[in-house]
Amino acid sequence: MQLATQFAHAGLQTDPQTGAISTPIYQTATFAHPAIGQSTGFDYSRSANPTRLALEQAIARAEGGSAAFAFASGLAALSTLFSLFSQGDHLIVSEGCYGGTYRLLDQIFARFGISVTYVPVYEAGAYAAAITPQTKAILIESVSNPCLQVPDFAALLALKQQHDLLLLVDNTFLTPYWFRPLEQGADVVIHSASKFIAGHNDTIAGLLAVREPELAARVGYLQNAIGATLGAQDAWLTMRGMKTLALRLAAQQANALAIAQFLQQQTGVRYVLFPGLPSDSQHQKIQQFSSGFGAVLSFAVTDTALVEQIISRLQLISYAESLGGVESLITVPEIQTHANLSVAERERLGVSDTLLRLSVGIEALDDLLADLAQALA
Numbered sequence: 571m572q573l574a575t576q577f578a579h580a581g582l583q584t585d586p587q588t589g590a591i592s593t594p595i596y597q598t599a600t601f602a603h604p605a606i607g608q609s610t611g612f613d614y615s616r617s618a619n620p621t622r623l624a625l626e627q628a629i630a631r632a633e634g635g636s637a638a639f640a641f642a643s644g645l646a647a648l649s650t651l652f653s654l655f656s657q658g659d660h661l662i663v664s665e666g667c668y669g670g671t672y673r674l675l676d677q678i679f680a681r682f683g684i685s686v687t688y689v690p691v692y693e694a695g696a697y698a699a700a701i702t703p704q705t706k707a708i709l710i711e712s713v714s715n716p717c718l719q720v721p722d723f724a725a726l727l728a729l730k731q732q733h734d735l736l737l738l739v740d741n742t743f744l745t746p747y748w749f750r751p752l753e754q755g756a757d758v759v760i761h762s763a764s765k766f767i768a769g770h771n772d773t774i775a776g777l778l779a780v781r782e783p784e785l786a787a788r789v790g791y792l793q794n795a796i797g798a799t800l801g802a803q804d805a806w807l808t809m810r811g812m813k814t815l816a817l818r819l820a821a822q823q824a825n826a827l828a829i830a831q832f833l834q835q836q837t838g839v840r841y842v843l844f845p846g847l848p849s850d851s852q853h854q855k856i857q858q859f860s861s862g863f864g865a866v867l868s869f870a871v872t873d874t875a876l877v878e879q880i881i882s883r884l885q886l887i888s889y890a891e892s893l894g895g896v897e898s899l900i901t902v903p904e905i906q907t908h909a910n911l912s913v914a915e916r917e918r919l920g921v922s923d924t925l926l927r928l929s930v931g932i933e934a935l936d937d938l939l940a941d942l943a944q945a946l947a
């Protein structure tokens with residue numbers, strides 16, 4: 571079955587009693603037991619909830635995992651995932667990862683004795699060089715933020731196998747519609763479902779999909795033990811969003827490509843970063859593992875005054891954090907998503923004060939182009 575069909579049917583027929591097409595929202599904390607020693611399969615909603623389970627099964631299927639787990643946010647999913655590791659363990663993480671991931675590792679898990687080496691996203695040799703006897707896992711993002719660089723996924727898969735490491739892939743930017751890392755041999759996929767999967771800028775949610783049943787059982791244990799689970803209402807909203815994922819992504823990607831090409835021709839724009847552009851340095855590499863390019867692009871303008879002008883003049887495109895939703899959003903990574911990095915670190919990662927990141931929505935292309943044109947004029 572094709573993915574568009576799978577997405578549209580997420581959670582279909584989970585209620586045989588009524589035949590409800592849309593999964594009911596089981597807004598209940600607990601479940602009555604038929605008798606002593608018996609269970610309906612649901613005991614308490616932290617441990618399992620039918621609405622959340624429908625979402626978890628839909629994402630497990632989409633990612634090709636043996637199981638999936640839903641959390642209160644992407645960072646709740648990552649916190650649970652990092653709890654697989656113990657004092658003394660070492661992780662290798664790609665640079666340019668989500669700011670909250672850095673913060674979680676450097677400010678919280680570091681206190682528990684879990685150390686991290688950050689390496690350039692695309693330099694496969696740097697991952698190999700960072701491996702120590704304590705290394706347990708490599709964490710990458712399918713596309714880095716905000717400079718939209720992609721890893722050499724095949725080389726990292728080989729490295730993972732050679733050294734018996736877990737390969738963890740934050741697939742928020744590409745979603746299973748374009749990239750299914752588990753099918754290619756990765757161990758865990760992470761999503762901030764707040765972004766493309768829920769897709770309407772109306773829900774905060776996180777997901778983990780796991781390839782092997784044994785690891786899935788450990789993650790499932792942690793999900794219940796830590797308890798940062800997704801509520802039934804938000805599980806329903808996430809699943810509702812997921813139903814239109816294929817349509818949205820096709821429209822968003824087409825808009826993003828047209829906008830990237832438009833921006834390339836503007837005199838106030840120094841360069842555009844979008845892996846979908848044939849001229850982009852990442853264009854060939856991303857196609858080795860992904861069938862799509864995403865709908866987030868970044869562009870650098872000639873000076874900071876122009877950054878202010880664009881932000882203040884844009885009417886249709888909102889100046890707001892986050893990405894992946896149907897509404898287009900623009901951010902200034904230097905002062906928003908990447909503000910907690912040092913100046914030197916930002917410089918090294920290419921996060922300058924003239925860089926803007928645009929998450930492209932499903933609005934009519936002409937309206938988006940007109941808004942950008944008047945803002946740049």
Ligand SMILES: *Cc1c(COP(=O)(O)O)cnc(C)c1O
Pocket residue numbers: 643644645646668670671711740742743761762763764765774775776
């Ligand atoms: C937003 C984001 C996260 C964090 O997810 P939340 O749902 O905001 O907690 C993690 N990784 C990436 C790539 C993100 O974009």
